[in-house]
Amino acid sequence: MVVIPPTYFDGEVLSDLVAIAPGDIMAMFRRCGTGPRQGIIRRARALGGNEWRHIPPPEPGMVIMRDDLVLSAASVARFEEEHGVFRRVNPNAGKGHDWEGFYGALILRLFQRGLPEKQADLVGEMLDWFIANSTDGDAPDESTVRKRVSPILRMLNAEA
Numbered sequence: 001m002v003v004i005p006p007t008y009f010d011g012e013v014l015s016d017l018v019a020i021a022p023g024d025i026m027a028m029f030r031r032c033g034t035g036p037r038q039g040i041i042r043r044a045r046a047l048g049g050n051e052w053r054h055i056p057p058p059e060p061g062m063v064i065m066r067d068d069l070v071l072s073a074a075s076v077a078r079f080e081e082e083h084g085v086f087r088r089v090n091p092n093a094g095k096g097h098d099w100e101g102f103y104g105a106l107i108l109r110l111f112q113r114g115l116p117e118k119q120a121d122l123v124g125e126m127l128d129w130f131i132a133n134s135t136d137g138d139a140p141d142e143s144t145v146r147k148r149v150s151p152i153l154r155m156l157n158a159e160a
Contacts, residue, residue, distance in 0.1 A: 001017055001018065001019050001020065001047070001069070001070050001071065001072065002017075002018060002020055002041075002044075002064050002068050002069050002070065003016055003017050003018075003068065003070070004016070004018055004044070004062065004064075007044075007055070007062060008055065008056075008059075009043070009044055009053030009054060009055055010053045010054050010056065011056075012053055014044055014046055014053060017047055017070070018044040018045060018046060018047065019044065019045040019046075019047060019049075020041050020043070020044055020045075020064070020069075021041075021043060021045075021052065024039065024040075024041045024042070024043065025039045025041070025064070025066075025069065027039065028066045029066075035066075036066075037065060037066050037067070038063055038064065038065050038066065039063070039064055039066075040060065040061040040062065040063055040064075041055075041061055041062050041064055042054055042055045042061040042062075043055070077118065077120065080120075081118070081119075081120045084142075084143075097130060097134075097138075097139070097140050098130075098133065098134070099148075101133060102126060102129065102130065102145075102148070105126070105129045105133075106122075106126060106149070106152070109122075109125065109126075110156070115153070115156060115157065116153075119146070119149065119150060119153055122149055122153070123142060123145050123146050123149055126145050126149060127139045127140075127142060127145055130145075
């Protein structure tokens with residue numbers, strides 16, 4: 001995505017935050033790092049829209065700078081969740097944890113506040129619960145908590 005000033009695309013004015021096609025800017029992100037710092041786009045899509053709008057000839061297109069490109073927070077969160085970015089690491093793997101207390105806290109949390117928007121949010125909350133309720137601030141690793149939370153959320157979401 002990129003923020004643009006009011007610009008005519010197929011006779012329609014698009015402005016502010018718009019989606020751009022990845023293929024139009026791919027050269028700016030060569031793996032070897034030699035890509036140009038700017039690129040020209042000739043199409044954009046309003047956020048939430050389905051159709052690409054084009055800058056009609058004879059206009060040369062719109063120059064955009066690599067530094068002006070943005071990602072939505074939702075896209076970043078989805079990428080981090082899918083690729084395990086920022087997982088909390090457990091230095092004491094194998095240590096016994098209060099799983100009965102965990103399940104009680106999980107049930108209470110779901111009862112009081114309902115289903116979370118994202119599984120990662122609930123996993124983070126439960127890791128925080130472990131840290132707050134252990135004598136030494138220890139918690140199991142994120143993947144272990146996710147393995148215990150995931151089937152419960154799948155069942156509850158199937159029922160919702």
